[in-house]
Amino acid sequence: MPVTAFTTDPDTLTLTITAQFAAPVERVWELYADPRQLEQVWGPPGYPATFVEHDLSAGGRMTYYMTAPDGERYGGWWQISEVDAPRRFTFEDGFADPDLRPLADMPVSHNVYSFEPADGGTRAVFTSTYSSAEALQQVLDMGVEEGATSAINQIDGFLAA
Amino acid sequence: MDGTREDRADAMFHALADRTRRDILRRVLAGEHSVSALAASYDMSFAAVQKHVAVLERAGLLTKRRSGREQLASGDVEAVRSVTSMLAELEDIWRGRIDRIDTFLQGDRPCPSPPSPPTPTP
Numbered sequence: 323m324p325v326t327a328f329t330t331d332p333d334t335l336t337l338t339i340t341a342q343f344a345a346p347v348e349r350v351w352e353l354y355a356d357p358r359q360l361e362q363v364w365g366p367p368g369y370p371a372t373f374v375e376h377d378l379s380a381g382g383r384m385t386y387y388m389t390a391p392d393g394e395r396y397g398g399w400w401q402i403s404e405v406d407a408p409r410r411f412t413f414e415d416g417f418a419d420p421d422l423r424p425l426a427d428m429p430v431s432h433n434v435y436s437f438e439p440a441d442g443g444t445r446a447v448f449t450s451t452y453s454s455a456e457a458l459q460q461v462l463d464m465g466v467e468e469g470a471t472s473a474i475n476q477i478d479g480f481l482a483a
Numbered sequence: 484m485d486g487t488r489e490d491r492a493d494a495m496f497h498a499l500a501d502r503t504r505r506d507i508l509r510r511v512l513a514g515e516h517s518v519s520a521l522a523a524s525y526d527m528s529f530a531a532v533q534k535h536v537a538v539l540e541r542a543g544l545l546t547k548r549r550s551g552r553e554q555l556a557s558g559d560v561e562a563v564r565s566v567t568s569m570l571a572e573l574e575d576i577w578r579g580r581i582d583r584i585d586t587f588l589q590g591d592r593p594c595p596s597p598p599s600p601p602t603p604t605p
Binding site for chain 1: 571574578
C-alpha cells in the first residue's frame with residue numbers, strides 16, 4: 323500500500339500522512355506543478371476537479387472547483403507560501419464559492435507537502451493543521467468528501483431505517 | 484491501522500448488534516429516559532436492562548446522569564463525533580487521494596501486456 327503511516331494528533335489538530343510512491347521526486351513534483359495532472363488526482367471519484375488558477379511559486383495562488391454528479395460546483399483555493407522545488411511547498415487551503423471567491427467564514431488549513439528520495443522512489447509527507455475542532459467539523463460538514471463511510475454514518479443510516 | 488479507531492468501531496458495532504440495545508438507543512435518542520422507565524418497557528429484569536445501558540454507554544452512544552435516586556439516560560451520537568472520529572474521516576479522504584496519485588504515477592510506467600488503457604487527459 324502506498325500509505326505507509328497515518329498519524330493524527332488531536333491536541334494539535336494535525337494529520338500527518340506518509341506515502342511511498344514508485345516514481346522519482348521530480349515526477350511527483352510535476353504532478354503538483356501541472357494543473358492538468360493535479361486535477362486528475364485531487365477530486366474524489368465522481369467529483370472531478372478543475373484548476374482555474376495554478377501558480378506553484380512563493381506567493382502564488384491556485385483556485386479550483388470540483389463538480390458533483392448533480393452538476394453543483396464546490397470551490398477551493400490554495401495560497402502558496404513557500405516553494406522549494408522539487409522537495410517541498412507550503413500553503414493555506416480554504417473553501418471558495420462556485421465563482422471561486424474565498425469563503426471567509428470557512429476554515430483554512432495550513433499544509434506542508436514534502437518529497438524525498440527513498441527506496442528507489444519517493445517518500446511523500448503531507449501534513450495538514452486545522453485551527454480548531456470546529457474548523458475540522460466544518461470541513462467534514464461540507465459533505466463534498468468521498469464516501470463518508472465512517473462507523474457513525476452507518477449508525478445514523480441504521481437508526482434512520 | 485489506528486488501534487483506537489478500530490477499538491471504537493468494535494465497541495459501537497458490538498453495542499448495536501443486539502435488538503434490545505438498538506431499541507433502547509432509539510428511545511434515548513428521542514429523549515431522556517430514566518433507566519427504570521426503560522426497564523419497565525422490556526420483559527426482562529432491571530439488572531439486565533441496566534447492563535444493556537452500560538454497554539451503550541461504554542460505546543459512547545449514550546450518556547447517563549443521576550437525578551435524585553434515578554439514573555437518566557440520553558442518546559449521544561454527537562459525542563461519538565469527537566475530534567478523533569473526525570480525524571478518522573479525513574484519513575479516509577487522504578487514503579483515497581494517495582491511491583489515486585499512486586495509480587496515476589503507475590500509468591507512466593511501461594506496462595507488460597495486456598496494456599492498460601491510457602490515462603485520459605482532459
